[in-house]
Amino acid sequence: MEAAVEFSGEQTTENNVRRDLLRPLTGASGQYLTAVVLCSAVVIWALVAWGYQIHYGIGVAGINRPVFWGFYIINFVFWIGISHAGTLISAILRLTDAGWRKPVTRAAEAITVFCLMIGGMFPLIHLGRVWLFYWLIPYPNDRLLWPNFRSPLVWDMTAIFTYMTGSVLFLYLPLIPDLAMMAKRSQGVRGFLYRKLSLGWTGSDRQWHAMERAMKLMAGMILAVAVSVHSVVAFDFSMSVAPMWHSTIFAPYFVAGAIFSGIAALVLVMAALRHFLHLQHYLRPLHFDNLGKLLLLMSLIWMYFTFAEHLTVWYGNNPAEINVFNVREHGVFASALWCMVTCNFIIPFILLGVRKLRTITTICLASVSVLVGMWLERFLIVVPTLSHPPLASGWGAYTPTWVEWSITAGTFAAMALLYLLFVKAFPIIAIWEYEDDH
């Protein structure tokens, strides 16, 4: 096995690859431990807040009549959106056989799994009676009760379970060769765990062939599933008769927004990995530059959808819709709206569109801006519509409480925590991809 990988002039041998990529798995710096403790503390605080809400009733959140959905649904859409980072990007790069995908795919697939775990919690957190959530599941029961398959929420649950299953497999399959390799190098509990998880992988031709076919198949399927998932999330809104929700453009608009925010999240995770795990040799400026261009493309697509949506509503001048439009455009939500446009379009357009400005730092800045903007976008979809129902007597306002803020903060901490634990347990870049032309 004299396989070598070329890195623009320098040669990295297999041993170097293993050394570099397995280094993060052993030991733990003070910095790492501090981060884990801090994130855990925030997550625990969020769980306390959730427990408080379950005990006293969902009234401890700021949602009210008519704003029956608030931060929880905004966060739900946000996290499910980011989950598209992974699988979609990694599936596209795998299917197109893009050579530069090697160090990107696993980091992206892990984002997907964690974001789905987090995003998938929100429909539960927001339930009035969370202890009965399983009534949405079509399980056999002696009362012969079924969920209502006409409800977009049931579609939603089905889509998210499917996506979750698919993306866990999509993350796990290409992890197997690395697990087998690590099983040989580790002892004790860790070795046992890796051995069990590697499912008897020996690296025979037959196994490689099977995995290759499985990955091709999974990549194709996961693309379809990912598109369907965010379409269904969009259907939660567009199937209603609420003004500015009932829009045919929502499904593709949401999918585009999801990929947009997903790329932004991927860029930030990659930058963090590059910096903290010293992976400068692997996550190179080229990767950031390519993702930066993708981000720019998605920014343009997002702006196009946003413009089309707003122009249509404004020109149509339907009384119920124009009320919501006005309150977004000139009313209390105007600052959020223009902030969203700045974050999602103006800043990325300048930072990524001007080639001279496009560096790893500015791509990261643009990504932060996009994440803020896309969170605001979901806020602007959920709240103005609900606070301005067709009959003016029902109009209201929404102020989130500490419970909603805590749980929201907790999800960001949970994302960081899951990632911190993941990089300690598994190599974040697929080692076998560098080792041979399998």
Added chain:
Amino acid sequence: MSMDLVQIETDSSRSDETNIPQWGMAIDLDRCSGCEACVIACHAENNIPLSDETAASEGRTNHWLRIDRYYEGEFPDIKVKFRPVMCQQCDDAPCEPVCPVYATYQNEEGLNVQVYNRCVGTRYCANNCPYTVRFFNWYDPVWPEDLNLQLNPDVSVRPGGVMEKCTFCVQRIQRGKREASADGNDIADGDIQPACVQSCPAEAMVFGDLTDKNSKVSQWSQSGRSEQLLDELGTKPRVFYLEKGD
């Protein structure tokens, strides 16, 4: 001739014992003085918790029936119009298909019923109600001392985390049907009255069977003054508002 045939058919179907009444309501806005007696009666009948200042400031008041006020002109030369708004019991109700657990559905008498035990509290129905007449129990309900002893035994007290709304006083409809069947009679028009209808001092509200062409509600709903709220949405409400054209 053909008209007579239709008439005979309708009459025979009326006398058929399997005929199912279709409940509806008509409200004459020109009679409504906005006194809110109906709102009080509704609260008392249906065990609706009292909405205090805190609830109001949080946007969480609960009135299954509310009086919307519409102002015309500038102060002091102002004209106020009142419109009692409750669940419109839509035939094509937007709240129904979106519920993931069938906690709300159209029953055979045309009532849009809410099954409290089945509700898990997604609140999707309330978002999709264009009339904003669905109310969520943010907490378990509480009543001031002594008032908790006067709850209507015919009406469930709803726990925290479930949706509720106007039922057209379904408990009174059930009682009316029970009493009529015990006496071996048909339900006569006006036998069944929801609390709001019964308490209206101006007799601005009528309730009854829309399939009975002679019922007051049928006649009122056929009046030239009759209209439905937000009927452009196609929800086919069962509540008819009578108002003279301007």
